[in-house]
Structures are given as C-alpha cells and as structure tokens.
Amino acid sequence: MQIFWLKRNLRLRDSEPFFLSMKASRSHGRVLPLYIHEPGLIAQPDVSRQHQMFISETLAELSEELEALGGQLLQAIGETVSVLERIHRCSPITRIWTHRETTQNAQYQRDSAARAWCRENAVEMMEVEQNGVARGNQAPCPFAEYFSRSIQMSLKDPTGADLSQRFAPLPFATCNINDIPLAMGADKPGRQRGGRRAAQNILSQFFNVRNLSRYPARISSPNTAWDGCSRLSTYLAYGIVSDREIFQAVDGVISVGHSNLTAPEFGRLQDRARFFLERLNWRRQYLQVFESHPHVETRCMLPQFDGVREAEFDEGLFQAWSTGLTGIPFIDAAIRCLRECGWINMRLRATLVSFATMNLWLPTRRVAQFLATEFLDYEPGVHHVIHQIVSGTSDFQALMVYDPMKQALDHDPQGQFIRRWVPELCELNDGEIHDVSRTAGCHSQKADDVGLGPYPAPVVDCKLTAKSAKSRIHALKNGFPDPGPVGTETHSRQMGLL
Numbered sequence: 001m002q003i004f005w006l007k008r009n010l011r012l013r014d015s016e017p018f019f020l021s022m023k024a025s026r027s028h029g030r031v032l033p034l035y036i037h038e039p040g041l042i043a044q045p046d047v048s049r050q051h052q053m054f055i056s057e058t059l060a061e062l063s064e065e066l067e068a069l070g071g072q073l074l075q076a077i078g079e080t081v082s083v084l085e086r087i088h089r090c091s092p093i094t095r096i097w098t099h100r101e102t103t104q105n106a107q108y109q110r111d112s113a114a115r116a117w118c119r120e121n122a123v124e125m126m127e128v129e130q131n132g133v134a135r136g137n138q139a140p141c142p143f144a145e146y147f148s149r150s151i152q153m154s155l156k157d158p159t160g161a162d163l164s165q166r167f168a169p170l171p172f173a174t175c176n177i178n179d180i181p182l183a184m185g186a187d188k189p190g191r192q193r194g195g196r197r198a199a200q201n202i203l204s205q206f207f208n209v210r211n212l213s214r215y216p217a218r219i220s221s222p223n224t225a226w227d228g229c230s231r232l233s234t235y236l237a238y239g240i241v242s243d244r245e246i247f248q249a250v251d252g253v254i255s256v257g258h259s260n261l262t263a264p265e266f267g268r269l270q271d272r273a274r275f276f277l278e279r280l281n282w283r284r285q286y287l288q289v290f291e292s293h294p295h296v297e298t299r300c301m302l303p304q305f306d307g308v309r310e311a312e313f314d315e316g317l318f319q320a321w322s323t324g325l326t327g328i329p330f331i332d333a334a335i336r337c338l339r340e341c342g343w344i345n346m347r348l349r350a351t352l353v354s355f356a357t358m359n360l361w362l363p364t365r366r367v368a369q370f371l372a373t374e375f376l377d378y379e380p381g382v383h384h385v386i387h388q389i390v391s392g393t394s395d396f397q398a399l400m401v402y403d404p405m406k407q408a409l410d411h412d413p414q415g416q417f418i419r420r421w422v423p424e425l426c427e428l429n430d431g432e433i434h435d436v437s438r439t440a441g442c443h444s445q446k447a448d449d450v451g452l453g454p455y456p457a458p459v460v461d462c463k464l465t466a467k468s469a470k471s472r473i474h475a476l477k478n479g480f481p482d483p484g485p486v487g488t489e490t491h492s493r494q495m496g497l498l
C-alpha cells in the first residue's frame, strides 16, 4: 500500500504526490490518503487554535473531495513514526508520497524521523519539490524561468474521476475529532475560513483586469488592503493552492487584457502584474533563504545580536505591545485588528515589528513567535526571515525604522482604521486622532461598553528610541556608532519592506 501524506500540502488539484501515487497504484499498491494530528507539533509555541481550526475545516472539505473520487481520508492522532508503524502492521507500506517542506525545526525533525523510519523498514519516501525551493546542492532556478515553466505546465485536476479502484481501504477507523489535543489560544472570529472552496473563490474573483490594475494602489493602506490584496497567503501557506495555480491565474488576466485593452492600457496592466508577481518572487526567495539558514527561527542571522535585546527584555512593554495598549494609536489598532482577524497587510506587519524590535527593543525571536500564533498565514520561511530583516539582525545593510505616526498619517489620514479598532478614540476628530498629546487619557462610551479604560499615554518616545536603536544596530554591525541615516531605501524596497 502507498501513503499520500498530507502535511502543508492540503490539496488534490495540482498535487504531484497525489497524481504520482495514483499513477503508481498498479505497481506499488493502492493509495491511502493520510493526515496525522501530532500532539508534539500541536504543542509547539508557534501553533495556535486558529491554525488548528483552519486545518480542520480544510480537512473536512478534503475528505468530501476524496469521497467523491471513491477514496477515504485517514486522520490519525499520534507521533508520525508511531502512526506509520501502526498502519504498516495492518497493511504493509511500500511508498510514502508527499511534498518537500521548508519549515520550522519541529517539522523538520519530524520529517527526518519519518525518513529514518522509512529507511529501516524498506519503505520508499518520495518527496516532491514545491515552491521552486532548491535543497542541498541543487541550484535555485531563476524566477523568470520558474514562472514560464509553471505557466506552461498543465494542472492536473482529479475532479469528476472515479478512482475508487486505486484507493486503499482504511486500515483502522479514522480518529474521533474530539480526541485531537487542543492547541493553545482561542479561535479568531474574523479569520479566513479553511478549505479549497474559499481558496477557489479567491482564484476566480481576485484575478481580473480591474483588481490587478489597482493592486499597487490598494495594498498599503489598512483601509483598502483588506480586499485590495489577494488574501491568498493562508491558502499558499497550507498548500491549499499551489504557486503554479496563481501564476496561471495572473497569466490568464494578461491574456484577457491583451485581447481587450489598448496598447498603453495593456502596458500598464503588465506593469501591475509584474508588481504582483514580484511579491511571489520574494516569497520564494525568503523560503530559499530559510532553507539554507533554518537557524534564524531561534537565533539571529548575525550572531553578534544574539542575547542583546534579550538582556534588556521588558515584560511590561511586551504586554503593552501584544495587547494593543502602547498609547500609539496606529500600533494598537494594528495589533487589535490582527488579534481578532488573524491578518493585517504587509506594511502594518512591518510597522508593528519595527516598533516592537526598534522602539521597544524587544527580542526578535519573542516578537516573531508571538506573531506566528497571531498570523493565520504563518509561513515559517517567510516569517522568520522578514523578522530578521525588519529588526536589523540580518546582513542587509539598509536599515529602516518605521515611524508609526508617519505611517498613520500616510495610510490612515482620516483615522478610520484607528477609530474602528481603538474605540477609546472614536470621538476624536481627524487631526486629534494622530496627536498623542490628545489621545492619552481619552475614553468613550463605546470603549466603556466593552470594558476598556482610558487610552494610555505612549509607552516610549518614538523619535528618541528610533535614534538609539539605529545607532546600536549600526554599532553592532560595523563596530562603531551610527554616523547618520544608514543605507538606501532601495534594497528594502526591493525586498518589499517599504
């Protein structure tokens, strides 16, 4: 019997391991689709209840999809090796098919243990590359080439087929959902729903000439990013969609534009499409960096930063930041929105992390770990690498400290976003809402109703702390204090951080 092992590759469409296992069913045995709820991974500090709920919604749909094809999904609780042992005793395994993952240490160790078990039991482990990430001494393929190869590939879709003869019967009953250990935290009321249907809706609704044309203008403000961005990151992070499907959707919009637009309009559309694809290129680059530097999950990319912020860790400041009570309205609005919805746009993420690690001097790892549980789209490779860049602990020379006041004035000038998430300030006018000398001590009936006290005064002076952080980082990187503004904005802009 072959296993089709579902991890962060929760899809059947454009799933090479699924198709290859089906194809090999005559020579290597029928196929058992398997998802393992691993208590050790569920207890990791970067896993939270919202992730678990999202996965469980996705598995419920996946299970229906498999049934429609004539198969059944086995969900089991236990550590991977013991689950594989149990299956192997009931029905000997010949091959395990899955996707190769670029992921955090706990998963990496789990994969290594599974590989070792396979070697001991003469089971073949077939791991298929995804996201174009090279491993070991493979050379990464340039993005342009990867993109053109991806759009030429036909995407296999099993929908409508009868594959019942190729699926294996369940070796034992699927687990009771109520027995799965609960991850920490609470679910989020405003988060995205799991499942292929939700992802499919985005694929069919976001990718049109109108949305792609206005994408660059809408992604920076929290008031327009909500539907100006694709919101595909969570579905990509769990492999519910593949990057190839997205590339093909973009290519489809280009083809429509080519047939319907004037030459200048079409030129503009191409620019906007390139702008969107650039982000998927960064994603791939970050994953590749993480593949080669997995230690950035727990240590700084530049070792001289290890322990520096930790030595001055201030629990009070961490609490104020993580609960949205710093007294800086844009920061508090961002964290409160994130805590309820599990998503904020990239600019807000960078502003939050910059404020935490520069102005509050909080340790990068502590900040990254907290946000990993808050971001529904937590993708270890992207997440940890960007944290190192924003907090200045990577080898990128350019250093940006985001001024939260300027960010607020540029991207929420009328304060709609702040008023929505910081009800203490909802009665202030547009000018007052950005003035911290007016916001300190404010309260409103709306805030009283939800048990919020008067709005706090800023926990730090943003300008002074930014200057000090820049100077300290410069000294740690170069061995002497900051002579003034460092680096250019260009590199940060290229990496999508402005």
Ligand SMILES: Cc1cc2nc3c(=O)[nH]c(=O)nc-3n(C[C@H](O)[C@H](O)[C@H](O)COP(=O)(O)OP(=O)(O)OC[C@H]3O[C@@H](n4cnc5c(N)ncnc54)[C@H](O)[C@@H]3O)c2cc1C
Binding pocket: 219, 229, 230, 231, 232, 233, 234, 236, 237, 279, 280, 282, 283, 284, 286, 344, 345, 346, 347, 349, 350, 353, 375, 377, 378, 379, 380, 382, 383, 386, 387, 390, 495, 496, 497
């Ligand atoms: C501190 C910090 C932490 C982040 N952590 C994550 C994370 O855990 N998971 C994650 O997917 N993204 C992360 N990002 C990148 C980015 O913020 C999100 O990918 C984006 O906001 C997701 O929304 P979207 O799908 O609507 O993106 P869109 O704007 O629609 O972009 C399309 C896709 O491109 C990719 N993308 C977009 N911006 C970036 C970027 N700057 N870097 C890399 N890839 C990008 C994503 O896969 C995204 O789905 C982080 C950014 C910062 C500053």
